[in-house]
Amino acid sequence: MAGSRRELIGLGHDLQLVSEVAAAAALSAPEVFFTAAELRHFAASAVPPQSLAGGFAAKEALFKALPPTARPWFWTDAELVHDGRGAPGFRLRGALADELAHRRPQVSVSLSHSGGFVSAVVLVTGTAGRANRFRNTIDRAVRHVLRRNTADPAGAPQ
Numbered sequence: 001m002a003g004s005r006r007e008l009i010g011l012g013h014d015l016q017l018v019s020e021v022a023a024a025a026a027l028s029a030p031e032v033f034f035t036a037a038e039l040r041h042f043a044a045s046a047v048p049p050q051s052l053a054g055g056f057a058a059k060e061a062l063f064k065a066l067p068p069t070a071r072p073w074f075w076t077d078a079e080l081v082h083d084g085r086g087a088p089g090f091r092l093r094g095a096l097a098d099e100l101a102h103r104r105p106q107v108s109v110s111l112s113h114s115g116g117f118v119s120a121v122v123l124v125t126g127t128a129g130r131a132n133r134f135r136n137t138i139d140r141a142v143r144h145v146l147r148r149n150t151a152d153p154a155g156a157p158q
Contacts, residue, residue: 009105009124012064014057016118021056022049033059033075041082050118054088054111055080057120062090062107065124069099080109090122103127 021027030036038055045051058080077096081089088109092100103126110121 006106006125006127009067009103009126010065010122011124012061012066012120012122014060014064014120016053016057016060016120018050018053018116018118021053021118027052027056031076035076035079038080041080050113053118054113054120057118058088058090058109058111058122061109061120061122062124065107065122066096066100069096071095071099073099100126 027033028039030039034042034055042048042051042055059075059078062078073095077092077094079091079093081091083089088111090107090109092105092107105124105126108123108125112119
């Protein structure tokens with residue numbers, strides 16, 4: 001984003017054993033942990049249990065990366081989506097989207113499968129918070145004053 005300042009909001013990681021997640025039948029109930037669209041995507045994948053475990057790991061990693069919120073939100077407020085190339089990402093909605101709207105979060109997701117495990121890493125960045133914007137304004141003002149008041153060779157301000 002040109003001209004905007006982004007800051008790290010959070011970083012999360014999760015490692016899941018595919019067989020444990022696949023055995024949890026409750027994860028297949030629509031609109032409880034996953035949206036109906038997420039469940040359809042997992043079912044249509046080449047290895048559905050692995051895809052389900054990847055979705056679970058991605059959401060766990062996201063929740064570890066997110067800051068605390070004032071209002072409760074649901075697992076389905078973070079919907080795992082995939083772009084045209086199949087790369088994962090999140091669509092935030094509901095209470096979670098409302099809570100984070102002022103930060104304009106960007107969520108990056110990386111999923112990896114190896115053997116019977118799935119690993120997910122989530123990076124959440126957003127616009128600088130109010131305190132950082134104030135601090136950055138002060139920093140700019142101080143730099144401006146220092147440029148105007150350069151020291152002479154003897155070290156005394158001019």
